[in-house]
Amino acid sequence: MHISPGVQEKLSRLGIRTEWDLILHLPIRYEDETHLFPIADAPAGQIVQVEGVIIHNEVVTRPRRQLVCQIEDGSGVLVMRYLNFYGSQIKTYAVGKRVRLLGEIRHGYHGMEMVHPKCRIVSVSEPLADTMTPVYPVTAGLPQKTLVKLIGQMLQNAGQTKMLTETVPDTVIKHYQLAGFSASVINLHHPAPDVSIGSLQNRTHPSWRRIKFDELLAQQLSMRLHYRQRRQCSAPVLAPKNQSAAKLLERLAFRLTAAQIRVFDEISRDLAAPYPMQRLLQGDVGSGKTIVAALAALQAIENGFQAAIMAPTEILAEQHFRKLSTWFDPLGIRTAWLSGSQKKKQKQEALDEISTGVAQMAVGTHALFQDQVLFQQLGLAIIDEQHRFGVQQRLALRMKGAQSEQVPHQLMMSATPIPRTLSMSYFADLDVSIIDELPPGRSPVVTKLIADNRRDEVIARIQQACSQGKQVYWVCPLIEESEVLQLQTAEATYANLTAEFPHLTVGLVHGRLSPQEKTEVMDLFKRGAIQLLVATTVIEVGVDVLNASLMVIENAERMGLSQLHQLRGRVGRGAEASICILLFQQPLSEVARQRLRIIFEHSDGFEIARQDLQLRGPGEFLGAKQSGVPMLRFADLEQDGDLLEAAQATANEMLDHYPELAQQHIDRWLGDKSQYLRV
C-alpha cells in the first residue's frame, strides 16, 4: 500500500510500521450509525443517531457566543449547540438542510439537545452504515478519517495480499470452537449492527477471543520452537550415581523436604538425557534451592564433568563458594572461586584449575562467562537468581561448554516466584520445577508497619533484641536515581546509628565496598562480632545469617514488592521468631499503600507475586532484563487463562503435525515484518 512519508511518520508514532500493525490497530470503541432514532423516542444519556431538517439557525451571544440550530424530524424537535465553531458552519447548517447527527441527548432548559454532535449534511434516504463505525486511537496530525480510510483499504486488499489467511488447522478451530481469523479481524474493525457492544468492549466476543488466542499461540509456538531446537543439541548423559550425594546428605544437619526431593528428581532425570536440560527451579526465599543445586552439581561431577554456579553479586557468590566448599571438600571435590575483583595471581590459579579440570566445581559472578574462562569439560551450568541476569549472559554461560560438540545442561534458579499463567506464557521455552514448601521449624516473620515519626520505638526494640544476643539488619533507603546519594545515605545512617547505639558494634555494607571489604563485614556479622548491620539492598539476594532475627527497612514505601519480600526473607531463617519492621514516610501514594498492605498481609511469595502482577502488569513485573521476550498486547493472563492452555496444547500439536502453518503463524505475528509500509 502506498502511504506518504508524512503519514508514515505519524503512523509510527502509534507504533504502526507494517501492514500487519495497521491491521492490528483495533478500535478503542465504536459508534452506531447503523440506525436512526425518531427524535421523540431517542433515549437520553447514550450516543444515538437522529436525522432531521434544520428549521432554525442562530448565533447567540449569551451566556457566551454559540451556534444554536433546531432540527425537526416529524416526531419532535432537537436543539444542536456548538460552543466552538467555524464561521463556515453557520452557512453549512442553513435552514432547510437535512442533517444526520450523532451524539448524546440531554434534556436542557430548551428541551432535548445535543452539544457538539458529529453532524453531516445528507440527502433524502441516504443509506445507513451497514456496520458499526470504528473509532481508532489517533495521534496529532493523523485524524480519525485517515485511519479509517487506510485500515479500510488494508482490509479490502487483504484477500489479494493473503494477510488474513487461516493459519490454525481446522481440527483445532473445531475443537476450541474458535471463530475464523479473517472474519474476526473484519468484525473487530467493522462489527455487524446486531453485535453485543458490551462483549466487544470487555473483549469477550468470539472475535476478540480469536485474536487473543492467535497472539498467545504465536508466543507459544516461537518459544516451544526454541525449546525444541535446543533439544536437538546434544549434551553429556549424566546418569545418577548418587554416591557422593548420599555421603553429603548423611552429613547434613537437616533432611530434604519432600519438595526438594521431588525437584531434584526432575533435575536428575533431565541430566541423564542426551540433550541439554533447560530447567527453571523456582522456590521462595529460604526454600532451600542451594542444596538442590549442589546435588545436581554432584551428579555432573560423578560423571567426570565439571559444574559451575553463577551468582549475581559478590556476596552471594562468595557465600555459595563457602557453602559448597564445606560440603564438597570432605568428598574430595575441589571448588574454584572466580570473581571480577580477584588479584591477578589468584584469578590465574582459578582459571588454571578450571581449564585443567583440577577443580570440578566453579563458583563465581559474571566473571565466570568471560572469554578467558575455559572449562575442561563443563557438564552443568547453574545460574542463581536468574532474573538478575540478562538473556545474553545466560546464553553466554550456556555456550561455555561448546568447545566440544556438546552443550552443557542448564539449571536456572529464581526466588522470584512467578504466577503460573505468567510462567506458562513467558517461560514456555523452559521446563519449570517448583519448591512449594519451606523447610520445617521456621517461625514466620512478623511484619510491622511503623510510620517514620515513631522511630524511637524502633530504636528501643533494637536495643532489646541485641541485649538478648540477637542480630539486626538495618536496610537503608533505596535511592534509585543516584548511586552517590544512595551511598551518602548509607554512610549517614551508619554514623547516626553508631552514635545512637554506643554499646553495640555496628557494621556497614554497601555496593561500593571492595569484595574483600564486603566479605570481611559479612564474616564479622556471621560470627556475631557485628550486632547491627547497616546495609543497602546489596543484601537483598540470598544472604543467609541464621541468628539475624530483626530487620528494619527504612523508606519501605519506595521499594517494590518482590524486593521487600526478598529482603524480609533474610530474617526468619532460624528457629527464632523474627520481626521485620517496615518504616515508612507519610504521605503514602495509593500504589505504595497497596504494596505495603500486600507485604503486611502476605508471607507467601507466590501470593505476593500474583498481586504484584495485578498491580504492575507483566511488562513491569518481569522487568527490563526479560525484554528478549515479546510482550502480549491483547491477551490478559488473568482473564484468558483458558486460551493460554488451549494455545499451549495447540502449539505442540502444530509443531508436531502442521510445521508449515506453525511457521506461517509465527511469521505473521513475530516474523521479520518484511511487509513494511511502502512509500
Ligand code: ADP
Ligand atoms: P534459597 O532457596 O533462598 O536459596 P537456601 O538454599 O539459602 O535458600 O536455604 C536457606 C536455609 O535453609 C539454609 O540455611 C539451608 O541450609 C537451610 N535448609 C535448606 N534445606 C533445608 C531443609 N530441608 N531443612 C532445614 N533447613 C534447610
Ligand code: MG
Ligand atoms: Mg539462594
